[in-house]
Amino acid sequence: MFNEFxxxxxxxxxxCDSKSLSRKTKKSYEQTLRLFSIYLRKEHTITDPREVKPVHIRSYIKYLKLRGKYTVVINTGSTHLNNPEGRSDHSKQISDTTVGNYIRNIKVFFNFLKSEHEIGTSPASTIANIKPDRKKKKLLSLTQIKQLLNSFDTTKFHGYRNWVTVRTLLDTGMRIGECxxxxxxxxxxRARAILITNPKNRKERYAFISDKLSKDLRRWLQYRDRYSDSEYLFPTTxxxxxxxxTFEKVLKKAGEEVNIEVTPHQLRNNFAKYYLLNGGDYVTLSRILGHSSVEVTQKAYLDFTEDEIAKKYQKHSPLNNFNL
Structure with a gap:
């Protein structure tokens, strides 16, 4: 039944539509809020956001940590298609990262209602954010990167496209959506650069490419133009x-074929780490990645393992670099 919430x-x-937010961001907002609305209606008979108090949000956080993944759905009519109970992670504990995202989304929603004068104060203003421990993203070795690239069948359009896409992500550090x-x-x-016109922060920037990737892209364009007149550089067939x-699933499957866990964001992370390990600096890296500040870059890429730090030390050791 449709209600005020x-x-x-x-x-x-x-x-959100008027702000031109990404589809992924809007999907996250809506899913969070619809599930929160269901909880409020069932557990507290609340159907109006003006009735929500901090205690209701705190009880929802506790409920999230107890209920488990995929035990609640927005549309029960689609469960026969999605089969949430058949998932391997069904009923497993929801991670702190996911709970933290829920809290953030709920806060954004109530701040919006306050700005629209629909409510006087936000019931989420006193709710503490959850700061989950960052998981260290594994640095792929040269051997693993070669194995991953070799898993693509470059004799086929989609295989060749995916091969060049992965190399582009590794060489530029751009986000998969941007790519x-x-x-x-x-x-x-001529400038060995790519203009990114659809960045996350909506500020255009340049990503730079190596001589190797420049040659890869030139060859790809010649191949692509024979079989596609698409407006996109890496189109579907x-x-x-x-x-x-879809690309995330394709990359995951390619990694599984060679026993490597890999995601597009991990390739971005690996670009950044290898850039630093090879002597790059945080200030330049921050500009390349399109971060709002150097501090954001440092928070994201200070999670080197001891082995990675040791290798960086050997490369930059004073005695190793002095002729003594």
């Missing part, structure tokens, strides 16, 4: 823009 969620989602949105006109081979989630 549902109406305000719709209102908030229209606001899949590239167009041929974004390439500047039908010429459409690739979906981020």
């Amino acid at each position: 549902d109406f305000q969620i719709d209102n908030f989602m229209m606001y 899949l949105g590239l167009r041929p006109d974004d390439l500047d081979f 039908r010429g459409n823009k690739q979906d981020v989630t």
